[in-house]
Amino acid sequence: MISCIGSSSLILQPIKFHKPFLNPSNFFIKTPITRTLICRAESSETNNPNKRNPLKGKEPYRKYPRRSKYGTSRRSILKKTLNQEQLNFTTPISDDPVVAIIGGGMSGLICALNLEKRGIKSTVFDTGVHGLGGRMGTRIIDPQPLVFEHAAQFFTVSDSRFAELVDRWLDKGLVRQWDGTIGELEVGGQFTPSTSSAPRYVGVKGMRALADSILSQTSMVNVVRPCWISKIEAFNGRWYLSENGKPQGQFDAIVIAHNGKCANRLLGTSGLPMIAKQMKALNLSAVWALLAAFEDPLPIPFEGAFVKGVDSLSWMGNNTNKLFPSQSSGPQCWTFFSTADFGKRNKVPQENIPNATAERVKEAMIEGVETALGVPKGSLQKPFYTRVQLWGAALPTNTPGIPCIFDAQGRAGICGDWLLGSSLEAAALSGMGLANHIADYLQSGGSSPDEFSVGLHQEFQPIEGYDIGQFPSVETKEQVTEPLACVK
Numbered sequence: 384m385i386s387c388i389g390s391s392s393l394i395l396q397p398i399k400f401h402k403p404f405l406n407p408s409n410f411f412i413k414t415p416i417t418r419t420l421i422c423r424a425e426s427s428e429t430n431n432p433n434k435r436n437p438l439k440g441k442e443p444y445r446k447y448p449r450r451s452k453y454g455t456s457r458r459s460i461l462k463k464t465l466n467q468e469q470l471n472f473t474t475p476i477s478d479d480p481v482v483a484i485i486g487g488g489m490s491g492l493i494c495a496l497n498l499e500k501r502g503i504k505s506t507v508f509d510t511g512v513h514g515l516g517g518r519m520g521t522r523i524i525d526p527q528p529l530v531f532e533h534a535a536q537f538f539t540v541s542d543s544r545f546a547e548l549v550d551r552w553l554d555k556g557l558v559r560q561w562d563g564t565i566g567e568l569e570v571g572g573q574f575t576p577s578t579s580s581a582p583r584y585v586g587v588k589g590m591r592a593l594a595d596s597i598l599s600q601t602s603m604v605n606v607v608r609p610c611w612i613s614k615i616e617a618f619n620g621r622w623y624l625s626e627n628g629k630p631q632g633q634f635d636a637i638v639i640a641h642n643g644k645c646a647n648r649l650l651g652t653s654g655l656p657m658i659a660k661q662m663k664a665l666n667l668s669a670v671w672a673l674l675a676a677f678e679d680p681l682p683i684p685f686e687g688a689f690v691k692g693v694d695s696l697s698w699m700g701n702n703t704n705k706l707f708p709s710q711s712s713g714p715q716c717w718t719f720f721s722t723a724d725f726g727k728r729n730k731v732p733q734e735n736i737p738n739a740t741a742e743r744v745k746e747a748m749i750e751g752v753e754t755a756l757g758v759p760k761g762s763l764q765k766p767f768y769t770r771v772q773l774w775g776a777a778l779p780t781n782t783p784g785i786p787c788i789f790d791a792q793g794r795a796g797i798c799g800d801w802l803l804g805s806s807l808e809a810a811a812l813s814g815m816g817l818a819n820h821i822a823d824y825l826q827s828g829g830s831s832p833d834e835f836s837v838g839l840h841q842e843f844q845p846i847e848g849y850d851i852g853q854f855p856s857v858e859t860k861e862q863v864t865e866p867l868a869c870v871k
């Protein structure tokens with residue numbers, strides 16, 4: 384185990400720079416003269432100071448180490464992950480700490496919001512080109528526009544802390560109750576409406592707009608997007624983040640608010656083996672999404688259905704009726720999701736889907752819609768717009784069942800839906816839980832890290848629920864209704 388910083392030393396070193404250079408405490412400093420003595424603090428706060436200290440070696444001053452070695456094999460990443468040494472920050476915590484949150488989905492955004500409530504600054508980094516939100520994606524196709532919920536369709540509320548938050552969103556007009564008919568659809572068009580009176584909610588302008596609004600009234604949160612954090616490194620009591628070699632700032636603590644392959648890689652050489660191990664224990668499903676716009680409304684008397692007994696289909700939802708209930712004409716935009724089994728069998732790299740696969744998946748899903756509705760193959764109105772996408776890391780299938788994981792020695796935590804389940808509510812509660820935990824830790828002065836480490840050895844349990852997540856309050860009637868005569 385590495386413990387450090389108490390042993391920091393000052394090293395005097397000549398440099399020969401003529402141009403601007405980087406220094407860990409100031410971003411760009413011009414060297415006015417050609418020979419200068421620089422004082423630098425050396426610490427063992429990297430995994431192997433001889434190899435990985437960014438200030439060591441021939442180059443006198445490089446703020447960040449060389450580009451990451453992403454692209455190495457899965458096995459070598461796994462080996463590195465498990466073999467890496469544990470960081471141990473021992474520097475005093477700053478009076479005005481700043482937390483880096485990597486991921487601007489529901490969990491990361493709520494984490495930032497709650498850190499601010501506790502008087503702590505943060506920066507949220509997110510890859511989103513069109514906006515924040517991650518799996519709260521709304522896709523808008525211009526010029527018409529066609530509007531599709533790309534992942535999360537609606538959410539339910541079962542926890543009083545989440546209810547408080549949702550009440551505030553209701554007051555601000557960011558969300559509203561969705562009263563459209565939903566239920567379960569079985570092969571052949573047997574539709575069973577949900578009998579639950581528990582409210583369902585949607586973003587008034589879609590889920591993405593809700594995500595983009597969550598931090599709108601904050602003053603201590605900085606958002607950086609689109610930005611893909613590709614490296615995290617500890618040095619001199621702080622975390623240094625970079626995007627493909629480009630520095631993205633230094634922080635007192637970090638939050639990993641995303642999961643999957645990207646998080647595993649980021650943690651692979653981070654000095655956080657316990658966190659990395661927990662992240663690796665997470666299993667994720669894959670789900671295909673088919674977005675389809677129809678010229679004329681489909682004669683279907685529901686706005687959303689969980690589909691049963693069809694391999695290529697687990698959900699179908701009418702975005703147009705849900706988001707624009709007063710719109711009486713124009714095209715109808717539907718989102719269809721595959722089952723997780725279909726997703727797994729047809730998995731390809733999601734960033735590079737072969738055309739043939741996309742075509743095959745689209746056909747299978749359209750056929751699945753026909754099977755579910757009980758209409759002859761080929762009889763469904765042809766959509767004039769379609770798009771397929773694979774959610775390669777769609778939903779967690781196991782969970783440690785705790786709000787957050789925090790490694791106090793490494794000053795790093797994880798939040799996300801998977802800590803508690805597979806829903807927007809789970810993600811929000813996890814973000815809240817981690818924010819409060821980090822705030823308690825930072826405000827304690829950080830002198831007893833052992834008291835604050837949590838979830839590092841928690842066992843995982845399987846997650847129950849639908850293929851697109853958990854909706855605790857959505858149930859259906861016992862008896863099955865008549866087949867959907869209207870679509871036949």
Ligand SMILES: Cc1cc2nc3c(=O)[nH]c(=O)nc-3n(C[C@H](O)[C@H](O)[C@H](O)COP(=O)(O)OP(=O)(O)OC[C@H]3O[C@@H](n4cnc5c(N)ncnc54)[C@H](O)[C@@H]3O)c2cc1C
Pocket residue numbers: 485486487488489490491508509510511515516517518519533534535536537538539610611612613640641642645646649670672720774776777778798799800801805806807808810851852853
């Ligand atoms: C198909 C599908 C349908 C769903 N339907 C529903 C539903 O109807 N109701 C419901 O409640 N839940 C639903 N869910 C689940 C819900 O969407 C998630 O539980 C929730 O959005 C997860 O939020 P999160 O913050 O944990 O993660 P994410 O939303 O995944 O956020 C992580 C963010 O981190 C970013 N990121 C990743 N790596 C980096 C990096 N290195 N640097 C910077 N940023 C990075 C990602 O781009 C992303 O924006 C659905 C999910 C899917 C896939």
